[in-house]
Amino acid sequence: GDSVTQMEGPVTLSEEAFLTINCTYTATGYPSLFWYVQYPGEGLQLLLKATKADDKGSNKGFEATYRKETTSFHLEKGSVQVSDSAVYFCALETGNQFYFGTGTSLTVIP
């Protein structure tokens, strides 16, 4: 069945470090791919998305490219800030069904 596998955390980085969180997927058909972010005690917010192969989603300095050949959608940011500390979820959607990874906790220290 369809599924998402993402890098396990927790991840701790110093401010201004480079961030990569790996995400790979298994899906029949052509899914849309998403990254969501969750701050403590809150719901999830959409960070970025890509709906077809080779699309790049970007928002707030974060980027991810839909790679069909490697079935991946890795999240990257060139210089993280303390305010980026949160849990990040990779997800895919096919036919209104959404599948989430287990989440990666990121802590950025000053």
Next chain:
Amino acid sequence: DGGITQSPKYLFRKEGQNVTLSCEQNLNHDAMYWYRQDPGQGLRLIYYSQIVNDFQKGDIAEGYSVSREKKESFPLTVTSAQKNPTAFYLCASSIGRGRDGELFFGEGSRLTVL
């Protein structure tokens, strides 16, 4: 502002009691979902509804029930049959009907069984 409203934010329940979590959306979305989140884990789908008066079980529906009598409302009842109900519950909606769409989430409801 359009969005999803969940209430209550915090809820305490005694064992053996049923409780109902409210979820209302004013986004005119067709599809609505309930997820359960446990500490350090991902989201698990409880129930979803693609259209009014219709809903389907997700991966962990046992001990839960839902209704979808109105497009904007999708309440979740946690029954006494749910053995381990303490968790964070998230309601979400999407535009639905096969269209490319993202999930919009509410702020969540934290249920604690005493």
